[in-house]
Amino acid sequence: MGVLMVIVGMFVMVLCMCTAVLRWNEMRYRKKGLPPGTMGWPVFGETTEFLKQGPNFMKNQRARYGSFFKSHILGCPTVVSMDPELNRYILMNEAKGLVPGYPQSMLDILGKCNIAAVHGSTHKQMRGALLALISPTMIRQQLLPKIDEFMRAFLSNWDNQVINIQDRTKEMAFLSSLKQIASAESSSVAQQFMPEFFKLVLGTLSLPIDLPGTNYRRGFQARQNILKILGQLIEKRRDSEESHKDMLGYLMRNDDNNRHKLSDDEIIDQIITILYSGYETVSTTSMMAVKYLHDHPTVLEELRKEHRGIRERKRADEPIECNDLKSMRFTRAVIFETSRLATIVNGVLRKTTQDMELNGYVIPKGWRIYVYTREINYDPFLYPDPLAFNPWRWMDKGLESQNYFLIFGGGTRQCPGKELGIAEISTFLHYFVTRYR
Numbered sequence: 029m030g031v032l033m034v035i036v037g038m039f040v041m042v043l044c045m046c047t048a049v050l051r052w053n054e055m056r057y058r059k060k061g062l063p064p065g066t067m068g069w070p071v072f073g074e075t076t077e078f079l080k081q082g083p084n085f086m087k088n089q090r091a092r093y094g095s096f097f098k099s100h101i102l103g104c105p106t107v108v109s110m111d112p113e114l115n116r117y118i119l120m121n122e123a124k125g126l127v128p129g130y131p132q133s134m135l136d137i138l139g140k141c142n143i144a145a146v147h148g149s150t151h152k153q154m155r156g157a158l159l160a161l162i163s164p165t166m167i168r169q170q171l172l173p174k175i176d177e178f179m180r181a182f183l184s185n186w187d188n189q190v191i192n193i194q195d196r197t198k199e200m201a202f203l204s205s206l207k208q209i210a211s212a213e214s215s216s217v218a219q220q221f222m223p224e225f226f227k228l229v230l231g232t233l234s235l236p237i238d239l240p241g242t243n244y245r246r247g248f249q250a251r252q253n254i255l256k257i258l259g260q261l262i263e264k265r266r267d268s269e270e271s272h273k274d275m276l277g278y279l280m281r282n283d284d285n286n287r288h289k290l291s292d293d294e295i296i297d298q299i300i301t302i303l304y305s306g307y308e309t310v311s312t313t314s315m316m317a318v319k320y321l322h323d324h325p326t327v328l329e330e331l332r333k334e335h336r337g338i339r340e341r342k343r344a345d346e347p348i349e350c351n352d353l354k355s356m357r358f359t360r361a362v363i364f365e366t367s368r369l370a371t372i373v374n375g376v377l378r379k380t381t382q383d384m385e386l387n388g389y390v391i392p393k394g395w396r397i398y399v400y401t402r403e404i405n406y407d408p409f410l411y412p413d414p415l416a417f418n419p420w421r422w423m424d425k426g427l428e429s430q431n432y433f434l435i436f437g438g439g440t441r442q443c444p445g446k447e448l449g450i451a452e453i454s455t456f457l458h459y460f461v462t463r464y465r
């Protein structure tokens with residue numbers, strides 16, 4: 029009986045202490061002008077709930093506090109905006125005191141010249157250099173032939189095997205980008221590069237704890253190894269003086285036509301940016317498209333009809349060209365519907381560089397703003413019967429240009445790789461549905 033009393037007493041004491049700490053933490057943030065919401069525990073905030081519950085955490089908080097609330101997630105005090113109007117306003121008005129607000133581990137591992145780590149004129153410079161590499165002309169003349177050659181080879185000999193589509197689409201996204209970046213050397217460096225790249229990706233999504241065995245430490249070491257691989261590649265190319273028509277070749281051009289000359293460090297971070305930005309997005313969209321096509325035979329049939337039509341107009345070894353891509357209207361619709369229903373990107377993060385008034389509240393300098401765009405994908409007014417996989421809804425072109433289409437972000441940081449990503453996924457689907465049942 030005595031032991032039981034002690035246990036109950038201790039339990040009550042711990043409960044009181046926890047309540048006191050939580051209350052104290054709430055009081056610290058009870059400044060006038062901040063939006064409603066809870067801040068959770070000191071240091072950890074509500075990160076555990078956020079990571080465990082995912083979108084449900086957002087929904088629950090919105091039910092309690094409305095579409096604009098404060099929290100403390102991923103190590104920072106954060107305001108979450110789930111309001112479509114406000115989200116659009118924030119993305120369109122980044123210059124009024126906002127910079128990207130991605131976690132420290134991501135910035136450390138992706139490098140200080142990474143596009144998400146820079147703003148103002150440096151951002152303009154890095155974005156300009158990137159846009160020159162993936163412009164519609166570059167896609168038509170340089171990138172699409174490489175993508176086609178890669179997908180054609182990658183999607184061969186899958187018969188009579190069990191294919192792990194998640195692993196394969198990850199490999200596909202990485203190797204396809206690598207071929208566009210360094211086509212001549214891609215097959216010789218891929219085996220060494222790929223495992224390092226996968227470690228780098230894990231590191232960017234970890235807590236920045238620099239101890240042996242942590243994903244952060246492994247990711248950082250992977251970055252060092254990738255710097256070495258890319259540094260050697262650049263050096264070799266400079267020594268050989270041979271010109272290369274791939275992304276690295278264009279980045280290294282030293283003639284007067286190159287308006288966006290970058291230093292070697294900037295070139296390397298630009299390459300890591302391209303690999304990183306197109307990796308999770310393209311691989312997950314491709315994987316989910318395969319899943320939805322499997323679940324919806326009528327959609328698969330319609331898609332197959334489109335691709336068989338293209339094949340019938342070509343010789344067996346003739347590559348996919350820009351006109352073929354343009355004619356893939358249903359495929360584009362399948363890609364958008366997949367991105368919408370699977371919500372590949374939940375939202376984007378920004379950080380305030382000064383106290384900032386938003387929605388009638390004052391957001392202090394240094395706070396994160398999570399522009400949470402996921403919910404808009406399930407809005408029944410924009411997308412009737414929102415949980416149905418219905419690519420036909422995208423056949424009306426207007427839907428792609430409506431104001432709340434934020435699957436590829438918006439404003440000055442809108443995804444520059446949208447058309448390149450669509451070209452890769454479309455070519456993947458082309459060979460997938462024309463070669464396999």
Ligand code: HEM
Nearest residue numbers: 143302305306309310373376435436437441443444445449
């Ligand atoms: C289906 C595929 C893709 C989706 C859904 C997607 C989505 C997005 C989103 C939502 C953003 C905005 C991030 C922000 O505002 O902070 C973004 C930015 C970006 N994306 Fe994509 N993306 C895709 C493919 C690609 C590809 C293939 C590339 C390759 C070059 C790429 C390169 C970038 C870059 C460099 C940025 C940063 C732009 C800047 O900060 O100015 N993306 N993407």
